[in-house]
Amino acid sequence: MMHPIRILGIDPGLRFTGWGLIEATGNRLRFVASGTITSNAKLALAHRLKQLHDGLHEVVERHEPQEAAVENTFVNKDAGATLKLGQARGIALLVPSLHNLEIAEYAPNLVKKTVVGTGHADKEQIRMMVKVLMPTATFNSDDAADALAIAICHAQHRGGAQNRLAAAEARYK
Numbered sequence: 001m002m003h004p005i006r007i008l009g010i011d012p013g014l015r016f017t018g019w020g021l022i023e024a025t026g027n028r029l030r031f032v033a034s035g036t037i038t039s040n041a042k043l044a045l046a047h048r049l050k051q052l053h054d055g056l057h058e059v060v061e062r063h064e065p066q067e068a069a070v071e072n073t074f075v076n077k078d079a080g081a082t083l084k085l086g087q088a089r090g091i092a093l094l095v096p097s098l099h100n101l102e103i104a105e106y107a108p109n110l111v112k113k114t115v116v117g118t119g120h121a122d123k124e125q126i127r128m129m130v131k132v133l134m135p136t137a138t139f140n141s142d143d144a145a146d147a148l149a150i151a152i153c154h155a156q157h158r159g160g161a162q163n164r165l166a167a168a169e170a171r172y173k
Contacts, residue, residue, distance in 0.1 A: 018143025068096035069154035142150030
């Protein structure tokens with residue numbers, strides 16, 4: 001008998017970090033919760049990162065996920081914005097790690113291809129497909145919908161990732 005696995009998807013951002021929690025039992029997915037953590041743009045960067053940390057910490061403490069998935073950062077033309085996004089992404093990786101969760105990372109195009117069927121889907125298509133895959137899902141922002149899509153992507157790819165990790169560990173023993 002398969003046991004349900006709670007997966008936390010995280011869509012990192014300095015202004016808004018989306019999170020989505022699902023339960024996966026084999027191929028069956030169930031919506032648990034989602035939300036958006038907001039940092040105060042008037043505060044210094046360090047304080048904004050602490051707000052993201054505290055918000056994600058509360059989510060992990062409250063919902064007790066067993067695994068986490070984080071979207072990879074894409075590089076854009078604004079180096080400063082990319083650096084800030086990278087720092088927010090660092091928080092998104094750190095918090096699950098502090099709770100000893102396995103963490104997977106997925107490229108935005110893979111998330112879109114897994115959930116929508118095309119790697120160049122727009123936000124509306126992602127929102128629509130998340131609702132199709134999990135009709136009871138609710139989300140308060142595109143960031144929360146994206147986080148649910150990241151969790152769904154992980155649910156679909158986690159077996160392959162675990163098998164690759166096990167094979168890599170076996171090579172080093």
